[in-house]
Amino acid sequence: MNESYSPTTPRPISTSSPNTMKIFMCFLIAFIIAQTIGTVLFCLYLHMKLDKLEQELSLQEDYLFLRRIQKCRKPEGVSSSLLDCKEIINRFQDLLVKDTEVSKDDAKFEMQKDDRQQPISAHLMGFKNSTKKVSVLQWQKTGYAPMSNLISYKGGTLKVEKEGLYYIYSQVSFCTKTAPGAPFTVFIYLNLPSESDRLLLKGQDTHSSSSVYCALQSTHLGGVFELRKGDMVFVNVTDSTQVNYDHGNTYFGMFKLY
Template sequence: MNEPYSPTTPRPISTSSPNIMKIFMCFLTVLIIAQTIGTVLYSLYLQMKLDKLEQELSLQEDYLFLRRLQKCQKPEGAGASLLDCKEIIKRFQDLLVKDAEVSKDSATFEMQKDDRHQPISAHLVGLKNSTKPVSVLHWQETGYAPRSNLISYTGGKLKVNEAGRYYIYSQVSFCTTPAPGAPYTVFIYLNLPSEFDRLLLKGQDTHSTSSAYCALQSTHLGGVFELRQGDMVFVNVTDSTKVNYDPGNTYFGMFKLY
């Protein structure tokens, strides 16, 4: 008798193994992350401890050095001690010199920083230094109008140490007589050592017709100019012997716009 064929029923696939594998991988990932964070935190803690220990050692060395220096300063202790007092005192003197140099550099830096915040300007008043005619008028500083360190003065000329756009001005007061002649002229020049001086401003005033011995007049000039580092400007007149140097009458200055 033939029996009917019945295929074997397949076993159900177990799904527990993949789930266990996923859980294990998640646990392993969390463990690695936790270990990495712990290592970083421990490294930071160790670095902080080392810095603190180094600071304490440094303070201890400074304390020992000061104690040795104190012993060397005592006459009775210098001879009886095994310390090299000459070397210790020399080290102390070197430290004092270095500290003085650092303080000087710091003061210089602070002064330069303050100069950068101060307006770049100069205002000078007339200075009569000769009874003979001169080709360049001379000036002097005043206490109420200090000159910036970025503008220097020498031989009647103002020199800019920082390039930029400057307003340059001058007023010259002078005495004239009723005698006819050419007009009294005031010039402001840009000094160019390698070529002829360049005329920047020019002002003229005719002679007075007054019968007075000295008729006081004045000419004022002013203008904006682009100057390079190292450029110098000066003032000249047709006859410097007629300039009036009374306070407030004759002056020369400049200031940086930007």
């Protein structure tokens, strides 16, 4: 008896297992990412909390230190307290000394910074306030050349408030006719209250050869000098009535080199 052969029908392949694995992997990755973000946020929060706690502890220590000082200052609290008041007072005094030194250093730094920012200089223009002869030429400030507060002016004299090396200069313009005798002379003096005035610079120019009109002439002086705090400098001429005070013709000034 012949039997017909029929091949076994293959079982259908299940597709549910790979999909489940994919879903599980996605869930696992999302969980790991969320866990990492949570850990980072928790670390940041903990760091901020520790900083705040440290600040509060520092403030509390400062408060307790001040309370100890206050208690040590009370006569009735010294004997009844177990605090070492002598050590506490010494620590407080050390803090005051250090704070004073820091304040002085800051003030010195600010002064040095101001000195660097603002040049120590002065430039004055000639000023005629009398038709008579004067022993010291007079000057006035100019708007285009501000004067440093470390140089003061009074009565024709410039006074330095900071010692150092200064360049001192002056130009005097004058108008003369032919005349016998000494030439027109310009002097720059260092005024010393306890001594005679010291001559720093001297310039001379001969009289004009014209006998009809006054020919304008000028003498310029300049030099570097070491000045101390409080030193005063002024300009003098042989005949102040001959000085020409037109703008830019006669001037006087100085500036600090270092």
